[in-house]
Amino acid sequence: MGNDHESIDKASIRERVWDDLEDSGVARFPFPPHGRIPNFEHARQASDRLADQPEWNAAATIKTNPDAPQLPVRRRALRDGKTVYVAVPRLADEQCFLELDPESIPPEEYDDATTVAGISTYGDPVGPEAVAPIDLVISGSVAVTPDGGRIGKGEGYSDLEFALLREFGRVDDETPVATTVHERQVIDDPVAIADHDVAMTLIVTPDRVRRPSNGSQPTGIDWSLLDDDRRAEIPVLERLAD
DSSP, X not given: OOOOOOHHHHHHHHHHHHHHHHHHTOBOSSSOOTTSOOOBTTHHHHHHHHHTSHHHHTOSEEEEOOSGXXXXXXHHHHHTTOEEEEEOGGXXXXXXXXXXXXXXXXXXXXXXXXXXXXXXXXXXEEOGGGSOOOSEEEEOOSEXXXXXXXXXXXXXXXXXXXHHHHHTTXXXXXXXXXXXXXXXXXXXXXXXXXXXXXXXXEEEOSSOEEOOXXXXXXXXXXXXXXXXXXXXXXXXXXXXXX
């Protein structure tokens, strides 16, 4: 991966994609799509297409984001008997992941358990050392390039969560990383991708599947990117830094 020296370009792309999803009518609740991982028309179809892929069928454990467009992914995962891990917002707790065990949740409550509110209610808090090895990572995206470059909201937590799990040996270079997006979110712009950015190895839209070649993934936490304030906000980083 290259050096991220054009971060302003990412900001411009975010705004353009958010505007396009809203203006085209593709965006779905919650509104506006701006400032978030945007929900999109036919997100359920994208989830179903993902569930048809061998990476999904081979996975017993997934780590996913809590955002609206991946809600059907989380529900499908529990129904398929997969253990689901979701990070605590901003990694703000020492036990910074929430584990949803399909065997511990009544099936009629899967829909409630996989909402943003339900994850915190039904999820069992665990530290990264207690997370089972992850078979598949699901990331929400604002935009993604056909070669696997991802643009998120710009806060960096998705990449940091991967790096943290890598530090504890829960993911590695062979762990597939998927995103579900609308075709309008797949962009041709050249995007500067940094060494700490996680590459997508599976891009799934309601209409098709792309499999970019898997380059190397971040090998762990890049401490040079974390100022004192960020470290202080994330208890597990304080522990690792000691």
